[in-house]
């Protein structure tokens with residue numbers, strides 16, 4: 001059988017940020033909205049999908065090269081909100097203030113792995129906090145939560161993650177983490 005791995009690239013989060021997000025997302029604790037397990041929280045950069053296991057070394061080398069060329073930077077949380085479409089959200093996500101270094105990093109990752117990285121322009125870097133069931137996507141009164149104080153975190157690494165589909169939640173494991181600027 002053709003051996004494949006379901007892979008994505010994401011920034012691991014510090015525990016302090018996870019604690020803040022888990023506490024704050026309680027505002028969305030209503031039937032029809034399912035919280036992502038704390039250990040699965042991450043800042044998505046790029047979803048590769050199923051890749052042949054034989055490609056793994058090449059992918060890791062590409063990520064190592066990208067990480068080496070980018071220095072750590074600080075992201076500031078903008079808000080928690082339903083997304084991507086306000087009218088029919090499928091997620092509750094945390095979104096960050098735009099940051100040139102982060103845009104450059106995510107575009108470099110897209111360029112390395114996408115056949116058409118231009119399509120990546122529409123991508124909004126985010127942390128998925130909860131998923132909204134299909135039949136509940138017309139919920140209109142979900143709050144938008146702006147942090148009461150500045151919430152920031154230092155992006156120091158990126159990682160290749162493997163997703164194993166399972167019920168009730170997929171299992172995400174870090175295949176390898178790369179420090180930025182090394």
Ligand code: 2AM
Nearest residue numbers: 008010043044045046047091127128163
């Ligand atoms: P999401 O949380 O916005 O759905 C693992 O599933 C990671 O890859 C998640 O961060 C998920 O983003 C992202 N991803 C992007 N496109 C995906 C797709 N087509 N299928 C599954 N995950 C995808």
